[in-house]
Amino acid sequence: MSRFMTIWLPRWPVQRRLREHPEWRNVPVFVSRRERRGVMTVASWAWADAPREAAGGLRAGHALRIPAGTSLAEAMALLALTYGSRACHVSQVVPDDPAADQAVLERVARWCRRFSPAVATATVDDAARSSRAPEADPHASPDCLFLDVTGTAGFFGGESMLVRTTVWTLAARGLHARAAIADTPGAAWAAAHHTHLLANDGVTISPRSAGRRPRRWAVVPAGEQTSLLSGLPLAALRLDAATTTALREVGIDTVGGVLKLSAKSLTSRFPATLGLRRAQLTGTRAEPLACGSGTESLPQMSHAFELPIPTTTFTEGMLAAVLERLLTGCVSPLAARGEGVLALQVRLEPPAGMGMATSTPTVIDVGLFRPSISPRHLLELVQLRLGRLRLPRELDGIVVEVVAAGAAACRQRALFADATDGAGTRDTSADRTAAVDMLLDRLSGRLGRDAVFEPRPVADAQPEHAWIPSAPVDSAARPTTTSHRDRARGSAPAGAPLRLTGRRPIWMPARPVRVEPLQAELIAVTAIDPAAERQPPLRFRLAGQVHRVVQFHGPERIETAWWRGPIVRRDYYVVETETGGRFWLFRRLKDGAWFLHGVFA
């Protein structure tokens, strides 16, 4: 009996963009599509970190539902009604890009090969239908992965553990997924899209009795899909709108109603798609997965030792030699077709049979900012991670797997130096760009990807939120998107806040430091004349030293962030002490408390 797992990535176009722009989690993101006559419609939308309370005290999660196909103007009006007009101003509207969605989904599919060797982004029938008439297929936009998990569940402790592991490992990588295992891809698809209606053992439950947090996984026991999925709505059958309407007209609202129809009535009264979907759900018609070349073409090399080798005797040089050979073997076929490694995984396999804890492989995931075809560079990145890991006591084998690849920029090297280069060095601009990319790879490899970033300005008056760290990317790869506010102003996306040049300190603590006169370690600010509301304190104590303010500039009033919670109301002052030192103080208008928020160091 075959078993299939379907992983559904809800609102995949938005999820993909949120992975590329984590800073957009705080704003509504719309993926729009230009229809005929220039009407912009919503293909997908989400607000990851939406405010809990919408306008009017409504629970935001229940207040706003914007179905795909809604016009963008209507969607914005609904958004403004629910969250206020500012939500529209800060929203990000990006054009639909199904090709990029598909490409990233295939990368996720490659990554999911750890759960099954057969992973596809579509079944053969759906792939053929999409290629014939992409606009006619309501499910043409890919957001699902199909895995043939026949026989692989045992390695993960059973089907329940497998589906749970899948969901949570994807969640750890920033992807919200729902997954289900069933006998057929169609049944798994139906269960994955309706996990909130299914209990973990696959028993159908009513929507009202479902918990507040919808379940993310389900397992339909073998041979029970027709009985367990019969209570699901018609949407579980992957039907087009016309067929669904036709079914509803005759009073059929659930999968069970369709299953009760006789074969004669099915073929004579409804489109052929309905019979096909029903057969695919029940398993009377096979639905092979379209495991194309995309999931099979990424190389994987492994080296198995004849006997387990203690890592104490396995020197760094020996390990490097093995890794370099494996990396070269992985890179060569990619380089031959003009691609480079974008992400790879190295697994150091301990000997099996020594208990669960010891048989877990040591996994090293290496990500690059630009595809690389240099085994030496890749080896360096792996070694940076190796030096910070505790290796297993014994090694049974080493596996190097390329998880993602991209087009590598290859060019011919110049024989002679560029005489016009002002630096007097041979390397050209492209060389220097490549050197910086390699530096970023090395830094993020050792320090962590979150510890290396490019700051980007944000049009936010609150100083703590005036910039965001963003992952360094190739400048050519930076997408050009505009927010509603930018378009309204007719300006470019939020650039450097030039009007604040020279008015912001170069050192700023993560949080403003509250005045606590009793704690000697903190800064004690003493307002000599509390009645002088529009003046900074005349003296303050800093690290045990009293400073006398001789000059100040301000106040610069900042009132903002009402949409983030309590409103921020502050009067900022640049104060200069008698020794010439400059500090950035503010007074909280709510209670008059003083804070130190920066040092013009």
Next chain:
Amino acid sequence: MVTFGSTGLALLAGGVVDAEQLQRHAHDREVVSSGLRRLDSLLPGGGVRRGSLIEWLAGGEGSGATTLAGLVACRLAVASSARTLVVVDRRGWFHPPALMPWLARQGDPGKEGPRLIVARPSSDDDEIWAIDQALRCSGVAAVVAWPRMTALWSGQERPARGHAFQQWTTAMRRWQLAARSSGAVGLFVRPEAARREPSWAEARIAVTPLPSPPDAAVTERSLRVEIVGGAWNGRSGAATGPVDVVLDLLRPGEATARRGLPRAFATGGAACLAS
């Protein structure tokens, strides 16, 4: 990889091939103006040499030494062919909006602006390694860091004795060699007390804040700078002794040239306000 211009070819033609000498020669002639005329007058060669380390010794809290180092770093990133500025920020104090406008203002409108990359190491070893890697990269124009700085408010360094002290001294030497190999400039802000410690920096510049004149704008900053050590100490530039610099933070550079201009004037019956 380093190549040499016509002078280097002439030396090669003369039959004398000394790689280290050629490399030193290549970097010796690459002097980039700091954008501050008075500061340039202190430095031998009239500017900051590529492939060198400079220590900025901050005289007290809020002294402006980091601001000055950041200003010079932005200038180097804009003027160099390597257009990347790396800030190694161990403690997470660095506030990028202070630097980003300077990079944006100084960049050419038609070209892609310089890159600002921030690295936040979590340990001493990582900090030393990150600075070393950044200085070794040929695409990096300048690296700004606060090695061993321990507290934002006090501007003090962590005490390092014995092995730890040796570790930092060795690191400084490694950074010097790394900078020399790539041409990047290391700008390290340290407290005034570090003056007593040995250093591999080519210049150690003490920065002391001066009280601003009563009519000074908030975007002006008065500083006193003086070379107090380093290999360039004995080879000072045109100026000897401390010089006073008035920074214009609005338009990165020196404000002294504009100081004499009236802030407002009248013409044709209309009042104009100088910006």
